[in-house]
Amino acid sequence: MADTPISSVSLSLTHVVYNPSSPLSVISAYLALLPQALLIIYTTLLYATREIEIGLMLAGQLACEALNYILKRTLKGDRPRLDLGKGYGMPSSHAQFMAYWAVYLGLWVVVRHRPALEKRREGGYVGIxxxxxxxxxxAAFVLSAAVGASRVELNYHYPHQVYVGFALGTACALAWFVVTAGARYYGLLDWLLELPPMQWLRMRDLLIDEDLVHAGWERYDSRRRKLRAVKDR
Known part of the structure; x- marks a missing residue:
């Protein structure tokens, strides 16, 4: 009895079909991988810094993706080419992902990142x-728009599916930014950070007041000066 052949499938998460003879199509193929790259960056930053702000942004990003998953299976919109992409095309998950990332990041940089007044007076970090x-x-918005355009260029989505994805991603970012601002204002974030799991994970909340790179450099520079002073004695 002959062995039954095992069928193989493509890992659609990183599988992109493009036209190798078109430079624009090649660029679009790489842009299509940007959401996966950003998730790796999210995870790396969260692990390395243990910053609650990064965790909050990632939580909102994943919730936005969950909403896209539900909407795609509810609306059941077809793609321009049925042989491309796995599942439905409405709304574009790439556009929704990138819109959330760009809008939330922009809001965080402009509104939330405010170094403490006493640090400014002491001549310390004054913010971006x-x-x-x-x-x-x-740059975030241009990159977001480029990823959305790449989905149309590669025939994975109709333009209106990308527009709807952008609108939903923007709405998710605005809503989650308000929710996290409320959690901070009413002390829920402080309560969360006091929970044993958060203490065990060494989660902290420094990012709105300081640049972690700058703070690390200040500690290193201070130690370097002390060591130099000891050697000069």
């Missing part, structure tokens, strides 16, 4: 410069 905030926000 206005022009840097503008450049960062603009």
């Amino acid at each position: 410069a206005v022009w840097q905030r503008g450049v960062l926000g603009l």
Whole structure:
């Protein structure tokens, strides 16, 4: 009795079909992998810094993805080419993902990242410069738009599916930003950080007041100066 052949399938999470003869199509294929890359960045930053703000942003991102999963199976919108992509096309999950990321990041940089007044008076970290905030926000939105356009270029989505994805991602970012602001204002975030699991994970809340790179450099520079002073004695 011959062995029954085992059928193989593609891992659609990272599988992108594109036209190798078109430079725009090649660029679009790489742009399509950006949401997965951002999830890796989320996870790496959260593990390395243990910052609650990064965890909150990631939680909202995953909730936004869950909403997209539900809507796709409710609306059941077809893709331009049925042989491309797994599942339904309405709304575009790539567009929704990137819109949430760009809007929430922009709001965080402009509204929430405010170094404490006493640190400014002491000549410490004064926050991200206005022009840097503008450049960062603009870059995030341009990148978000490029990913959305890539989905149309690759024939994975109709334009209106991308537009709806952008609208939903923006709405999710705005709503979650308000929720997290309320949690901080009413002390829920402080309560959360006092829970044993959070203490065990060493979760902290420093990112709105300081740049972790700058703070790390200050500690290193202070230690370096002390060691140099000892050697010069």
